[in-house]
Amino acid sequence: MIKHFQSSATKTWPIHSLIRQTVPLVSVPRWSYQSEAVLLADEGDIYVSRPAKFDSYAYARAFQECINQGNHVRGKAVHGHSLKSGDCLDLFCLNILLNMYAKFDVVDESCKLFAEMPTRNMVSFVTLIQALTKCGRLLEASQLFRRLHKEGHELNQFVFTTVLKLSVIMELPEFGWCVHASISKLGHESNAYVGAALLDTYSFSGHVFDAKKVFDGIVGKDIVAWTGMISCYADNACAEDALQLYSGMIMVGLKPNNFTLTSLIKAAASLSSVALGKTLHGYSIKTSYTLDPYVCGSLLDIYAKYGDIEDARAVFEAVPQNDVILWSFMIARYAQADQNEEALSLFRQMMHASIEPNEYSFSSVLQVCANIRGLNMGRQIHSHVVKMGLDSEFFVVNALMNVYAKCGNLEASMEIFSCLSNGNDVSWNTLIVGYTQQGFGEDALRLFYQMHIAQVPKTQVTYSSALQACAIIASVEQARQIHSLISKTNLSDDVVVSNSLIDSYAKCGNIKDARKVFDAMIEHDLISWNTMICGYAAHSLGNDALSLFHQMKEHNIKPNSVTFVGVLSACSNVGLVHHGLNYFNSMSEEYCINPSMEHYACMVRLLGRSGLLNDAMEFIDQMPVEPNVMVWRALLGACLVHKNIHLGSLCAEKVLEIDPQDETTYVLMSNLYASGRSWEHVALVRKSMRAKGVKKEPGCSWIEIQSEIHSFCMGDNSHPDTRLIHAMLEWLNVKVNRAGYISNVNVVLHDIDDDQKERLVWVHSERLALAFGLIKLRPGSRICIIKNLRFCQDCHAVFKEISKIIQRQITVRDINRFHHFEDGICSCGDYW
DNA sequence: ATAGGGTTAG
Structure with missing residues (x-):
């Protein structure tokens, strides 16, 4: 009550008149006290009764004060008063008012004012152009510049700096170069600002060279000019020049500021010199520039990219954490380093600190959801994104699509995609990669062709995932079509795309075409060599794989872990036990590569297949790490080939101890028992499978006829040509039997009479596919079949016979490798 | 008196 009274009492006293009196006494700088017009606005209507006439200068002071204080409301009130009182505002004052509305982000108000002004000068134009540039209305800004030029206003340094900035933001440097001509003509080139x-x-x-010419021509180079040139070098892969220029700058006695440091750290990053980064970091700490978010950001960048992510974390911890960019950056780096827990915990902390996430933070945390296949968390963040109105942000949308795709919910991913008004190449790629990774090769390829028809530019990612899709369904025809599309683009020499082509041809059964692509490449990277070596290994071309490995070493390419998987499996496919052991030892001795489970499994397979079952067992015993399912299964496979029931059941026990749901092991075990005709054991295995709810995946094979995929399941009669297929099978059966072949019906799991068993194997999916291929494909051409499981033993033997009888090459890709049949022999040497 | 230059993340 009292307070209120006192304040209203003060109000009745005209303070501005007091201030006017005090000014001469205490000589405060002219602009530091409140102007009368501002007070007038604050006091409101009280002064309306008192006729207060202000000149333009008073208003100008008032507006400027409102700008300095960021007081939006007051500024508007003062403007309102001037309109009501009819006080005149001259051009000078109106320009400040233009600027005021621009600073307060009400550019429309500035535009309106600009249109209503009785006259305008160059300052009015410059102010509005800047305002429009700042809020992204670039077209209007450039039109305004044209008008300024047409109306014949003077072109001074201010105009030039403004329009040059516009040219950069519009990404139209040509526009800037044209302006350069006028700048030179008017002699403003040497001005530090321009x-x-x-x-x-x-x-x-x-254009680094032209930039340097401009820099050299600047008279009185200040820190901004030096920093500009340093940053030009740093941005254009001339890091050494940046550092050299920096020492020149030190020599003329200038000290780096936060801008200079940012550019220098960037230069250090492009030299991947963490040491230099650390020196600059030290200097930044001394000068407190680490408090600058930009300096901090570039330090985070260099540490995260080329050093230790924990160093980056330390920088982050040492600064005031109120910058969303730094938070997002840290989260992104953790997400990229697959340190998902850290990334999530930072995101939670950020929310807790009431820092509003932006599109960057959301896309990074969504990447975490994709990494950990966190569908529920992804959904939660999705709704959060929608609430914040960020669901049309490009990166966020693609990150969301990626989460759903990675979690196997391709429908949701597709739904987001179909809501996009203009899906760009990344969203198409996200979808194609999603379908490919979930194993839906046909859908991925359908999308690829839709993308092609929609004329969306295709990238490295597009082609490599489309080729991967071809590999999944083993469609060599479509791989060829995509290959011819690629050869018409500038990606035909791209290493990544070429590597995908090699892989795709190899996986489609066409190892020769794979090699052609390999030979045509201008340069090979480690992946090219690895892909080719592993391709040869899968095709049992062990000697080709090993000779390529030696060529690789001659080219001074350092092999990695993957190379040795290829090399060792090449040895195991062709039974090179001695070589294999040598390569295995050289891995750690020569190349410092620690063997992984895959390498151990390769070695077990190598020893086991060659019949050295005891050596294989000994090898497992000597492993420094606990063997996993893969290793035991490798030995089990060898036991099956060599019919060692005792060791085989031990392996099976080991596998089922680790993974009781491993269906392959049950199947292998029943095959093993069946081969020894111990039907009670087979029955036990089947019982145990039923008890644990393990089901045998149905065998399925497919074949490509004129770019169309035909698939067959065991005993499948659904194909329209089923009658023809069965007639063909009957014919083959007679032919094979006449050639003296006796069916190895052990492979059938059921305890039924041999006649029935034989009928069962004659409807195995690989035989159906083969029969269909024989009907449909050109006589004499190679037949290529893909199977989802391991090749059946009996079918393998029959395929060998058939290849001899009909004198045709047959290729079968099973879940592990390729089998090339020719004239009664299979490339796998009957070990698989 | 009013307008101007350079630096961080996919």
Whole structure:
């Protein structure tokens, strides 16, 4: 009550008149006290009764004060008063008002004012152009510049810096270069402000040499000019020049500021010199520039990319954590390093600190959801994103699509995609990669062709995932079509795309075409060599794989872990036990590569297949790590080939101890018992499978006829040509039997009479596919069949016979490898 | 008196 009274009492006293009196006494700088017009606005209507006439200068002071204080409401009130009182505002004052509305982000108000102004000068134009540039209305800004030019206003340094900045933001450096001509003509080139802006234009378009010419021409180079040139070098892969220029700058006695440090750290990053980064970090700490978010950001960048992510974390912890960019950056790096828990915990902390996540934070945390296949968390964040209105942000949308795709919910991913008004290449790619990774090769390829028809530009990612899709369904025809599309683009020499082509041809059964692509490549990376070596290994071309491995070493390419998986499995496919052991030992001795489970499994397979079952067992005993399912299963496979029931059941026990649901093991075990005709054991295995709810995946094979995939399941009669197929099978049966072949019906799991068993194997999916291929494909051409499981033993033997009888090459890709049949022999040497 | 230059993340 009292307070209120006192305040209203003060109000009745005209303070501004008091201030006017005090000014001469205490000589405060002119602009530091409140102007009368501001007070007038604050006091409101009280002064309306008192006729207060203000001149334009008073209003100008008032507006400027409101700008400085960021007081939006007051600014508007003062403007309102001037309109009501009819006080005149001259051009000078109106320009400040233009600027005020621009600063308060009400550019529409600025535009309105600009249109209503009785006259305008160059300052009015410059102010509005800047305002429009800042809020992204670039077209209007450039039109305004044209008008300024047409109306014949003077072109001074301010105009030039403004329009140069516009040219960079519009990504039209050519526009900036045209302006350069006028700048030179008017002699503004040597001005430090104009020079720095010009420098930026050239730097942006990568014209380092022209930038340097501008820099050299600047008279009285200040820290901004030096920093501009340093940053130009740093941005355009001339890090050494950046550092050299920096020492020149030190020599003329200038000290780096936060801008300079940011560019220098960036240069250090492009040299991947963490040591230099650390020196600059030290200097930044001394000068407190680490408090600058930009300096901090570039330090985070260099540590996370080339050093230790924990160093980056330390930088992050040492600064005030109120910058969403730094948070997002840390989260993104953790997500990329697959440190998902850390990324999530930071995201939670950020929310807790009431820092509003932006599109970057959301896309990073969504990447975490994709990494950990966290569908529920992804959904939660999705709704959060929608609430914040960020669901149309490009990166966020693609990250969301990626989460759903990675979690196997391709429908949801597709739904987001179909809601996009214009899906760009990344969203198409996300979808194609999603379908490919979930194993839906046909859907992925359908999308690829839709993308092609929609004329969306295709990238490295598009082609490699489409080729991967071809590999899944083993469609060599479509791989060829995509290959011819690629050869018409500038990606035909791309290493990643070429590597995908090699892999795709190899997986489609066409190892010769794979090699052609390999030979045609201008340069090979480690992946090219690995892909080719592993391709040869899968095709049992062990000697080709090993000779390529030696060529690789001659080219001084250092093999990695994957190379040795290829090399060792090549040895195991062709039974090179001695070589294999040598390569295995050289891995750790020569190349410092620790053997992984895959390498151990390769070795067990190598020893086991060659009949050295005891050596294989000994090898397992000597492993420094606990063997996993893969290793035991490798030995079990060898036991099956060599019919060692005792060791085989031991292996099976080991596998089922680790993974009681491993269906392959049950199948292998029943095959093993069946081969020894111990039907009670087979029955036990089947019982145990039923008890544990393990089901045998149905055998399925497919074959491509004129770019169309035909698939067959065991005993499948659903194909329209089923009658023809069965007639063909009957014919083959007679032919094979006449050739003296006796069916190895052990492989059938059921305890039924041999006649029935034989009928059962004659409807195995691989035989159906083969019969269909024989009907449909050109006589004499190679037949290529894909199977989802391991090749059946009996079918394998029959395929060998058939290849001899009909004198045709047959290729079968099973879950592990390729089998090339020719004239009664299989490339696998009957070990698989 | 009013307008201007350079630096961080996919």
